[in-house]
Amino acid sequence: MSEAVVPPRALWVPFDLGRPLGAIDDSEFQKNVMRTAFGLLDTAVEPTIEDYQIEAPDKGLSDTWSCPLNLTSESSGSLGERLLAEVARLRPWAIETRRQRGRTLFGISGAREDQVDELARQFAAIAETGEVTSEPVTDEISWAFEMPLLLRHIADDLRTFYHEAIAAQPGGNAPDHDALSRWIFSDTVLGETLVLVADGLTKAPDSPMAQLVRGLLIPEGHYRGGSAFPKETKFPIDPAT
Amino acid sequence: MVRLSDLHPVESDHLRMRAEAMPAIGPGEWITPPQLDQATVAIVSTAGLHRRIDPPFAVGSLDYRIIPGDIQFDDLVLSHISANFDRSAFGQDPNIVFPIDRLRELASAGEIGGVARWHYSFMGAMPDPSQFEETGEEIGQLMAQDGVDVAFLVPI
Numbered sequence: 001m002s003e004a005v006v007p008p009r010a011l012w013v014p015f016d017l018g019r020p021l022g023a024i025d026d027s028e029f030q031k032n033v034m035r036t037a038f039g040l041l042d043t044a045v046e047p048t049i050e051d052y053q054i055e056a057p058d059k060g061l062s063d064t065w066s067c068p069l070n071l072t073s074e075s076s077g078s079l080g081e082r083l084l085a086e087v088a089r090l091r092p093w094a095i096e097t098r099r100q101r102g103r104t105l106f107g108i109s110g111a112r113e114d115q116v117d118e119l120a121r122q123f124a125a126i127a128e129t130g131e132v133t134s135e136p137v138t139d140e141i142s143w144a145f146e147m148p149l150l151l152r153h154i155a156d157d158l159r160t161f162y163h164e165a166i167a168a169q170p171g172g173n174a175p176d177h178d179a180l181s182r183w184i185f186s187d188t189v190l191g192e193t194l195v196l197v198a199d200g201l202t203k204a205p206d207s208p209m210a211q212l213v214r215g216l217l218i219p220e221g222h223y224r225g226g227s228a229f230p231k232e233t234k235f236p237i238d239p240a241t
Numbered sequence: 242m243v244r245l246s247d248l249h250p251v252e253s254d255h256l257r258m259r260a261e262a263m264p265a266i267g268p269g270e271w272i273t274p275p276q277l278d279q280a281t282v283a284i285v286s287t288a289g290l291h292r293r294i295d296p297p298f299a300v301g302s303l304d305y306r307i308i309p310g311d312i313q314f315d316d317l318v319l320s321h322i323s324a325n326f327d328r329s330a331f332g333q334d335p336n337i338v339f340p341i342d343r344l345r346e347l348a349s350a351g352e353i354g355g356v357a358r359w360h361y362s363f364m365g366a367m368p369d370p371s372q373f374e375e376t377g378e379e380i381g382q383l384m385a386q387d388g389v390d391v392a393f394l395v396p397i
Binding site for chain 1: 243244247248249250251252255259260263264265266267268269271272273274277280282293297299300314315318319320322323324325326327328329330331332333334336337338340342343344346347352353370391393394395396397
């Protein structure tokens, strides 16, 4: 993509998406990436793309990581009951991560941290009913988006809650994106719920936005083994369409 | 940017298709900034970052958010629309996406001249970057008024 944009000076880095500076909590590694990029200000005399040769020391665990909690035990009751039970088991760990970090990324949907149960209840209801065109009715949460884009951010808030819960658990390196996605879609009620909501978007009235949100809900390769994106996606799309 | 071979094959094919379809943009005017130890640096992110009080990014957003140079990480959130990158890394260490602490350290050590008062965030995942021309010109003007010599673009 840089070859098309032709920036004056670019440093290509071999790091995972979401980790452009390479290594978490490693200030020297991060600064060395920046020093190499800034070095192009001295050396480049024409548009230049240079390769960064140093791999990140902590790419995150992929093949060897598994969640210590056996969430598959939440196997009885309705989808909503099972999702709420799963959230309840993860809650102490999510609270601990927020205490340690003093911050959270939860809340883009409009829900507060203490409203995760209501968020999960509403998301499960959407999955069970397939209703993806009307905003969920709740007295508790002031939604920050309209449907169907709201679905994408509810999903992301719930995923953030799960990721923050995992982060506090004892053990070595954190899982990488692939391991987290495999865990969500293989071992959790949340994964089951996400796929059902995506199914609902597939069946929605002919709306490019609904089809697009389906692709934005689930990482590539995890929607029934393939892409959730429609074949053609054009931007910008009017959210009203 | 990740190696395509490190991605899920479906995502890899998707990005390859996007890259092949992307229209050519540059090159722009060649500018030589002052020596780095005299230069003021601003971060331009495409991670969909913003302060918690700011409106989140919408699908296909062409606008941007301002991030003050004294931002605290408990006030910085991310509403990028893609589900295909690792948000947990940003949750653990925001500097891996928005390295404002690293810029402050480089400034304290005299390696760069200073840290800009304002930084800027877009949401990427835009197949045609030329649509950012108007807002790009705008933040270029803002950075010039802020005394910025170097824009450090950090894609997600």
